[in-house]
Amino acid sequence: MAKRIDVSGLHVYYGDFLAVEDVTMTIEPRSVTAFIGSSGCGKSTFLRTLNRMHEVTPGARAEGKVLLDDLDIYGPDVDPVLVRSEIGMVFQKANPFPTMSIYDNVIAGARLNNKRMSKSEADDLVEESLRGANLWKEVKDRLDKPGAGLSGGQQQRLCIARATAVKPSVLLMDEPCSALDPISTLAIEDLIHNLKEDYTIVIVTHNMQQAARVSDRTAFFNLSAPGKPGRLIEMGETNQIFTRPEQKDTENYITGRFG
């Protein structure tokens, strides 16, 4: 079940340093939202606050509201562990668990949480998730082999299968293709296109063509000056952002005048 995310007045701090300032945005369900912007402008940091992943970094904290449908995930009695099982994440570098086989990697979310499931249920979940990640055909004969033996692109799709196997409603992707070749990138982009029927997808990317290809809506982040916090400059339909941006900074960025 895809869910809507409403962010209002969100500030993100590392210790005393304000990294991202006052972001308010709405992320629509069953669509792909892309975050673009130059390095260090806080788009990855902001992405990580959407499933409270930034809390893993010592000293990081966020102030403001993030509503998942109607529930504030920063509410006082909300468990971040449960938030993360509802909002999955795929990382820049493919990170399959090195001690586990392909099969075990896919059901890691269930296994690590000690969910009871029968052999046939587990088999079904693995097949469904790998098919969903367009990886089933390539690995179905070697499910018991280590996940670390796959190619970079296959590993990234394995990580996507692993993330979707816990049935989240939102999938966050932090530059999922930046370490991949164009063909693997295309495979992942096709996959994103299929996944958006069931999930709310947020993707951070440095590649503006990629943002234009995969996303329905685009948000542009920028720093007002080096050392200043990053802010959301503009957000809108991808088409509009890339053809008729309202802000001068956005236009400069997407036409390659800086960044």
Add this chain to the structure above:
Amino acid sequence: MSTRTTQPPAPGSKTGGNKFDLRSGTLPRRFPAALLAGCAVVVAGVLTLFSSFGLILWALMTAVAYAAIIVATSVRVEGGRKAKDRLVTALVYGCFLVAMTPLVSLLYTVVVHGMDRFSPYFLTVSMNGVLPSMDAGGVYHAIVGTLAITGMATLLAVPIGVLTAVYLVEYAQGRIKKVITFFVDVMTGIPSIVAGLFVVALWIILFGPGHTNGAAGALSLTVLMIPVVVRSSEEMLRLVPRDLREASYALGVPKWRTITKVVLPTSAAGLTTGIMLAIARVIGETAPLVLTAGSSAVSINWNLFDGQMMNLPVFIYSQFRMGGAVNYERAWAAALTLVLIVMLLFILARLVGRFFSPKTR
């Protein structure tokens, strides 16, 4: 364009002139080995001629002659940079051999002296009812003691050490982390005899004077083992990439499960190696065991909580102190036994490490 390609790329090029050349002279591939063999033969001949042949002198002079000749020829044929490389290569190999000498010599001596008495009989009987000067008796009771005491020390030290490391790496922050790390370092520096005295004092408080047993020995070894286990485990846990922890958190897995099911399995091979090194560190401890487990047991005793317990290092020490020929033989054979046990442990650690380590195919 066509003239450019034949020009030298830089005016400062060493070959000078207008020739563009990237080749340089090279000594034949087998030249160093042949030269070394030649030097060895010639030096041996010269030394024999002056009838002053000695192994150390011969090795030293061969090395000097080889280094001098290879550098001289290399300067002429190959140039300065490669000559330096040859010199440093010779130096590094030389240092390696010098460093290996004590190790090889030690193992050789232990094996040669140890083999006099090392036999299945020696390994399977104790000293019970054997007078120190009799041509009989063996080391079985000491092997039992070493395995029992070290085993119990491992059982006590590994959980404490690994869990401390987990706490330091995964949970501790700021001041408390610094304090714990500092005290672990202090513990590393405790002389082993002091660890022994500590347990003696503790046993007197708990059970009154005159209680020496295996458990006391195990506890003193535990004190020595814990800091080693903490330090090595800490390094191994730090090597586990943050990515893997984050991947696990992103699946909605709580922190403690992430540690037990992702972090610890990923670092299992390194943890095992560290634990084995810690065992090797304490298995040869003598002083604390003389104080705590006693030095006069002669019979087989599997019970850590009842009576004195002999073990290999103390056995070696007490036999050596008796000073008869047969005692020396026993001491060497026991030393060989101890070395073999440590070697077996290392091989075991390697196999276990290979079994646990992450695989890619």
